[in-house]
Amino acid sequence: xxxxxxxxxxxxxxxxxxxxxLPRRTQNIWLLLASYAFVITxxxxxxxxxxxxxxxxxxxxxxxxxxxxxxxLLLWAGIGFNVLALLFFRAAAFFLPQLETLFAxxxxxxxxxxxxxxxxxGLSYYVLQAISYLVDVYRGQLKAESDLVDFALYxxxxxxxxxGPIERARAFLPKxxxxxxxxxxxxxxxxxxxxxxxxxxxxxxxxxxxxFLSDVFESPAKYNxxxxxxxxxxxxxxxxxxFAGYTDIVRGVSGLFGIELSxxxxxxxxxxxxxxxxxxxxxxxxxxxxxxxxxPISRGLRRVHPGFQRVTSLVVPPMLTMLVSGLxxxxxxxxxxxxxxxxxxxxxxxxxxxxRPVVPPQNQPxxxxxxxMGIVFTFVILAWVPxxxxxxxxxxxxxxxxxxxxxxxRYRRLFFVMPFLLGSLLIDLLQYKAxxxxxxxxxxxxxxxxxxxxxxxxxxxxxxxxxxxxxxxQAF
Amino acid sequence: xxxxxQPSTLQLTMPLGxxxxxxxxxxxxxxxxxxxxxxxxSFQASLTPxxxxxxxxxxxxxxxxxxxxxxxNGPIDCIMVGSSMVDVGFDPASFQxxxxxxxxxxxxxxxxxxDASSASSAAALAKILVEDYHPRILxxxxxxxxxxxxxEDRDPAAILNTPWVxxxxxxxxxxxxxxxxxxxxxxxxxxxxxxxFNFEDTLWSxxxxxxxxxxxxxxLIDTVAVYINDPPNPEDDSFEVVYYSNxxxxxxxxxxxxxxxxxxxxxxGSETQVIVVEMPVSDGLYYFFGNGEKDYExxxxxxxxxxxxxxxxxxxxxxxxxxxxxxxxxYSHLNVKGSGIxxxxxxxxxGRLEVSEGSAVSQP
Numbered sequence: 070x071x072x073x074x075x076x077x078x079x080x081x082x083x084x085x086x087x088x089x090x091l092p093r094r095t096q097n098i099w100l101l102l103a104s105y106a107f108v109i110t111x112x113x114x115x116x117x118x119x120x121x122x123x124x125x126x127x128x129x130x131x132x133x134x135x136x137x138x139x140x141x142l143l144l145w146a147g148i149g150f151n152v153l154a155l156l157f158f159r160a161a162a163f164f165l166p167q168l169e170t171l172f173a174x175x176x177x178x179x180x181x182x183x184x185x186x187x188x189x190x191g192l193s194y195y196v197l198q199a200i201s202y203l204v205d206v207y208r209g210q211l212k213a214e215s216d217l218v219d220f221a222l223y224x225x226x227x228x229x230x231x232x233g234p235i236e237r238a239r240a241f242l243p244k245x246x247x248x249x250x251x252x253x254x255x256x257x258x259x260x261x262x263x264x265x266x267x268x269x270x271x272x273x274x275x276x277x278x279x280x281f282l283s284d285v286f287e288s289p290a291k292y293n294x295x296x297x298x299x300x301x302x303x304x305x306x307x308x309x310x311x312f313a314g315y316t317d318i319v320r321g322v323s324g325l326f327g328i329e330l331s332x333x334x335x336x337x338x339x340x341x342x343x344x345x346x347x348x349x350x351x352x353x354x355x356x357x358x359x360x361x362x363x364x365p366i367s368r369g370l371r372r373v374h375p376g377f378q379r380v381t382s383l384v385v386p387p388m389l390t391m392l393v394s395g396l397x398x399x400x401x402x403x404x405x406x407x408x409x410x411x412x413x414x415x416x417x418x419x420x421x422x423x424x425r426p427v428v429p430p431q432n433q434p435x436x437x438x439x440x441x442m443g444i445v446f447t448f449v450i451l452a453w454v455p456x457x458x459x460x461x462x463x464x465x466x467x468x469x470x471x472x473x474x475x476x477x478x479r480y481r482r483l484f485f486v487m488p489f490l491l492g493s494l495l496i497d498l499l500q501y502k503a504x505x506x507x508x509x510x511x512x513x514x515x516x517x518x519x520x521x522x523x524x525x526x527x528x529x530x531x532x533x534x535x536x537x538x539x540x541x542x543q544a545f
Numbered sequence: 546x547x548x549x550x551q552p553s554t555l556q557l558t559m560p561l562g563x564x565x566x567x568x569x570x571x572x573x574x575x576x577x578x579x580x581x582x583x584x585x586x587s588f589q590a591s592l593t594p595x596x597x598x599x600x601x602x603x604x605x606x607x608x609x610x611x612x613x614x615x616x617x618n619g620p621i622d623c624i625m626v627g628s629s630m631v632d633v634g635f636d637p638a639s640f641q642x643x644x645x646x647x648x649x650x651x652x653x654x655x656x657x658x659x660d661a662s663s664a665s666s667a668a669a670l671a672k673i674l675v676e677d678y679h680p681r682i683l684x685x686x687x688x689x690x691x692x693x694x695x696x697e698d699r700d701p702a703a704i705l706n707t708p709w710v711x712x713x714x715x716x717x718x719x720x721x722x723x724x725x726x727x728x729x730x731x732x733x734x735x736x737x738x739x740x741x742f743n744f745e746d747t748l749w750s751x752x753x754x755x756x757x758x759x760x761x762x763x764x765l766i767d768t769v770a771v772y773i774n775d776p777p778n779p780e781d782d783s784f785e786v787v788y789y790s791n792x793x794x795x796x797x798x799x800x801x802x803x804x805x806x807x808x809x810x811x812x813x814g815s816e817t818q819v820i821v822v823e824m825p826v827s828d829g830l831y832y833f834f835g836n837g838e839k840d841y842e843x844x845x846x847x848x849x850x851x852x853x854x855x856x857x858x859x860x861x862x863x864x865x866x867x868x869x870x871x872x873x874x875x876y877s878h879l880n881v882k883g884s885g886i887x888x889x890x891x892x893x894x895x896g897r898l899e900v901s902e903g904s905a906v907s908q909p
Contacts, residue, residue, distance in 0.1 A: 089555045096554070252556045257564075279741035327554055482742050518567030525568075526575050531740055533733040 070110040071539065072231065072318055073271060073532065080107065085325055093248050097218050100326070104227040111190045118154075118189040123221045125150055126199040127214070130206045134213040147203040151196045158188045159400050191230040193397060197357055198224055202238040204361060211239045219245045228323040232315055232542040234331045235353040249327025259324030261509055264524050265496065266317030269310040270540070271531045272524070273493045277307035280486040286458060289466035295476040297469055299483050304457055305450045306493050308541055309337065312351070315540045336501040338449070338494075341430035341441040343414040346449060354394070363390040383419050388412035403455040403463055410452040576729065583728040593752055595731035598724050599707040602746065603632070603659050607762050611655050614760060615678065623654040623682035623895075624674050626667045626809075630824040631658025631686035634879040636888040637761040643892025648899055652892070654682075656762035659704065664691040666704035668805035673713045675812050682895065683817050685809050688824045688877065689834075689844040692802040693792050766874045767881050773827035773873045785875055793833040796840040798847055806848065810855045820895065821852050825862040825887055830876040860894060862887065 070076050084103040088096055108116045129147040133140050202223070205211040214220040223241050251259075284291060285300050292300065316333040323330045331353050340346035347355045366386045374381075388409070395408020421427070430438055455463045478484070499508050509517065582588055594609035596602055615621055625635045637654035644652045657674060659666065667685060675683060704710055712721025723730040738747045746752055757765045777786045806821070813819035823845065834840035845861070852859035867890070872883025879887055 092553065249554050250556055251554055253558055256557065276740060279743070485742070514563050515567055518564055519571050521564070521568045522571035522575055525572055526579065530733055530736045533737040 070107060072315065073267070075532075076110075080110075081322055081325070088326060089251075096249070097222055097245055100227075101218055101222045101225060104222065104225040104230065107227040108190060108225070108230065115189040118158075118192065119195065119225055120221075122151070122154060122192075122195065122199060123224050124217075126203060126224075127217055127220045130203055130213040130220075131215070133203065133206050140207060144203055144207045148200055151200050151203075155192060155196045156400075158192055191232065194233045194235055195224040195230070197235050197354075197397075198238065201235075201357060201361060205237070205239055211242075214238070214242055226323075226328070228319040228326070228328075229330055231319075232312070232540055233353055234316060234320070234333050235357050236331060240331075244328050251325060251327045255324055255327060257510060258507055259321045261507060262317045262321030262324060264321075264521055265509070266314045266319075266321060267528050268524055269314030269317060269493070269496070271314075272527050273489050274307050274309075274311035274314055275531065276489045277303050277310070277486060280482045282480070282482075287462065289458065289462055290469045292469065293475040293477065294470050294473050296478055296480065296483065297466060299478070301450045301453065303483075303486060303490060305338070305446075305453055306490050308453065308457075309334070309350075310493050311541045315542065332506065335506070336497040338446050339442055339497065339501045340445050340449075341433075341438050342418050343411065343445060343448075344418070345430060346445055347411075347415075354397075358390050358394055362393050363387070366390070379423065383423070384416050387415040387419075391415070398456070403458070403460045406460070406463075407452055407456040410448075410455070414448055414452070580727060580729045583732045589732075591749060592732065592735055593747060593749055595735060597707065597709045597731065598720060599709075600703060601659060604704065604707070606758065607655075607657050607659070610758070610760055610762055611657070611674075611678065614653075614655060618653060621655050621678055621680055622652045623684060624657050624678065624680045625654065625684040625686050625822075626671050626674065627658045627686035627824065628662050628667070628688065628691065629658060629660040630688050630877055630879075631656060632660060632762075632764045633658070633756075633766045633874065634824055634884045634887055635684075635686055635891070636763050636881075636884040638759075638763075639885040639888035640892035640895075643889035643894075644896040645892075647893050647896025652895075654684075654761065655680075656764075658686065658762070658764075662704055664802040664805040664809070667691070668808040669705055669710050669714055671809050671812060673710070675817055676713075679816060681817060682820060683809070683812055684820045684822055684891075685806075686822050686824045687806070687848060688826065689796070689841055690792055690877075692798045692806070692844055692847065694797045694799045763884070765881050766878065768874045769871045769880060770827075770873045770875045771870070773829045773870065773876055775829055776832040777829070789830070789833040789876065793830075793840065794835050796834050796836070796843070798844065803847060803851065806851055807855070810851065810857050813855065813857050819857050820898075821848060821857060821859040822891060823848075823860065823862045824877070825868055825879065825883075826877045827873050833876070858898065860891075862890075 070080060080103075084099070088099055091099055105116050105119070108119055126147060129143055129150075133143050133147070202211070202220075206213045214223070219242060222245060223236070223238055226241075229236060280303060281300070289297060289300075313334040320330045320332070333352050333354075335349040335352065337346055337349035340349050363386045366389055367382060370381060370385060389412075391408040391412035392405060393408070394411070395404040395406070398404045398407070419427075430441060433441070451467070454466050458466055500506055503511075505511075509520070512520075593602070594605040596605045597608065599605065611621065611624075625631055627635075635654075635656045635658060637656055640654050641652055644650075657670060659670065662670070664687065667687075671683060671685070674680070708718045708721035709724040710721075712718055712725055735747050738744070744750075759765065777790075810819055810821070831838050831841060849859055868879070868883045868886050872879055872886060874880040874883075
């Protein structure tokens, strides 16, 4: 059930209609049932995977709380279980089709679909939530949840199941334990998020994605550097709007249930350094990586080597963290290179801190801030190359960007698509200047009404065709 | 403040209308502007006709061509419905020549053959066409496939599943109603494809049709099949051979399709004369039937009996020996040459019928 389909609208309406009539405790049971029903609409086996992972983590956390002797061992067993589950499905999905091809080449017959394994919907996201929950319980930052319904709902809650946001149990579980209120203010904010999300996804991201010619990804060297630069920018904005649009939609939908979800994006392409970029891009993943990878590595290094060098602390934690981030996105060399590049960017930008104090970007002159934004954006889109392109093509693309002898734009669509790219920039610019995600709520009612009407009309038209791409981050 | 609803979670108060009202008003204005724009001739001229919710481009295209023909030259005299055999096999221009030869006056016909449609689809379209265009002659070019049990028990043309067709048959759906009444809704899929850079099948300038379709609805095919009198090679796995084998090998008549023929025949009356015509097939087609010509006769007898019962003309084309071997594009489809010969013959037949009946139904 795609989030932008009429089926999802009807499903949500039905769930909401019943939800509003129920008392709090029953609301959670109802939401859990609805969430599993939502999962089953994709594949009933996904519900089994989710159920098993939820139960195992629930039980481990209870024992981590009461078992003083083997707490550490249990924690690692829990983390190991979650990581192995993720690796198993990821590796199986990656290697089995290759194995099948190998068998086929060797003339060994295989059953149709026999070697195919689907990665359960949202696995990468709820596994991270489960790990953070176990660690928080172990650290004593959170009491193990004794209510299986609430815990299962924490992992399965359908608005955030497909691709996050990656919520922390210590923030999310208390929301489930208290009565929810949907008043005018919450409703207005939720509806605004849904409208902005639909605009980003259906009217910007899908439009930008549709403009791609298929061979841009297969043989990028066919294009000149100016065209490739534009394709890269289009990809960067398509990816951003696709994921930010998804997040806005699910936050808006969740808001209708009176459950606020975390923001994942804060105008990331206006970042003035790479550290800031990761505070603005996929925020819930960045914070997870910071708290459960970066900080433990830093602390570990200090513990193992009490006199350890500042240089080591500059290099190892960011590089390892970003490599883990790359692997989380996909078990492949090109994703590892993408993570490695971002690790490298962070190391390089922090090098100067070895000999002079760091000036926060907001304290720098405006012109320097804008130049910094340009530099960060340039390097970020260069890093999107191995994120999207397989390795030989990625190197081909980087190589083609070095030869600027031919700069004629031969494809009309590169011009046609620009208003949509500028539309994305405009939304971000308004939010960035106001430093307020809900800036549109300050507009006069008539302006808001006109915007909403235009969006409804365009969504009505955009959803008529046979172009229904899923959310990009759904695949991770 | 007055609460509209007050269970524990939902706590909404009145000022909601501040946004909802103006949004609705602006939306209605925008929809009206968009509806008006999509009705403009200049807007429609550069776009291919809307598909009316069907997966068949032919349905929308033929409706659009028929509308244009009626706008240009007034009401149409006759329409022929049927499958692809009609689409490529009935040439209204040759029909007019043959008719004029006998009756001494002109007749304007339109070819409304749709690929892969069955008798049920043809009956549905016949109802819509008779209601909207009031032709004085409705011809149904029929063949054995029209009555066969289709593979997977469904109508391959899916015409009957189109919400607009179902709506016109009296089965209400919002989709069908909007397709019938709103130009914006009909062009919505086109606009969506344009937004997503999918210009093929949407802009005339970017559309490459496999075959040329004339303004009278006739699709021209000029390929020549040289094998049409030979039995098919059992190892041939071409689409044509596999398709015919699947349909005809265990040939069975589907009751629903014979009922559909009866519905077409029911249009026969004072305003519209119905003529059922056997579409010509090559000798090679008989090889596909499990029981050869015996199976084929089963279809002919069933159609004849129904036509006789309702006193409607059913014309066999079996004696039509004048279609040469190079008049076929495959076992059952005529090419340009074959369609010209068949249609001229058919025009003469209709001319003779009208002359013999004293033009009782011939002139409005």
